Amino acid sequence: MADSRQQKATAELLKAFSHPTRLSILQELLAGPRCVTDMEEILPARQANISQHLAVLRNARLVDYAQDGVLKCYYLCRPRLVKELLTLVGRDEPMVTRTAAEIKADKKRMAEISESSRSVGAPAVASSGVKRKSRAR
Amino acid sequence: MADSRQQKATAELLKAFSHPTRLSILQELLAGPRCVTDMEEILPARQANISQHLAVLRNARLVDYAQDGVLKCYYLCRPRLVKELLTLVGRDEPMVTRTAAEIKADKKRMAEISESSRSVGAPAVASSGVKRKSRAR
DNA sequence: TCATAATATTCAAAAAATCGAATATGTGAA
């Protein structure tokens, strides 16, 4: 299924993360609640702009706030998500390189597996090496 | 130091993820190498567009390809990153709500901690409740 | 060499994101 609705929703969530200023805000909130003034002291952005980014984060349901007098104390709605996401993209995985030969062997292996376990799991491989119009090499 | 260079790089990486079509491509590649024709069969997008999105993913160093005859077999450069990121955003965390009272208590607690452990860790909290210009309530 | 299939690139238009400036809203203090 891998719903396209789901992909759209996920893309929107990730888009909320995809801006340096918003990342900084999230990082900051990871340390605890902050009001907008706190953020203005730290971020190289004007008040209006920070407010705009906070609106984006609110729409994505990544942050919410509690009113405290004149201040609005922002906090993370889903701290774990934010923490783990930032951790994940922070550490970088060594990159993999694969040769054509490796891939061919891999595909063959996959094909054999899906052949032996007909219509059981591994649907993602079903279209591979099967429906090739012309040559599949 | 929470470098702003770092934030920019991270934002760019996440931006590569932030499109439904690209998410679908990554999801597909998670199951194994695929050539562009494979993807055309699955995705609701034209060849040129898929190629364009693949270019974005290549620039982000999320995918690379190995030439196999006429075909280009795309694969994930950093499969773990992709897998974990997609898993993470897939499962959704129950959302947290905090009251102003809670936050106030929290801030006070944080302030006390940073006070007792002067200049030891917890730098993220240093600016909180300290440098408020006027009223901090 | 030529034809063809697979894929990439270029270009222009449309849509979306970003930002600063100005202005509005809301809250507590006087």
Place this chain on the structure above:
DNA sequence: TTCACATATTCGATTTTTTGAATATTATGA
């Protein structure tokens, strides 16, 4: 009330992203 501060919203300009159409490129088999 009125004022001042904290924050949000609106608007218009600029930049970036996205897309289809057309075209280019490359590898292979004939």
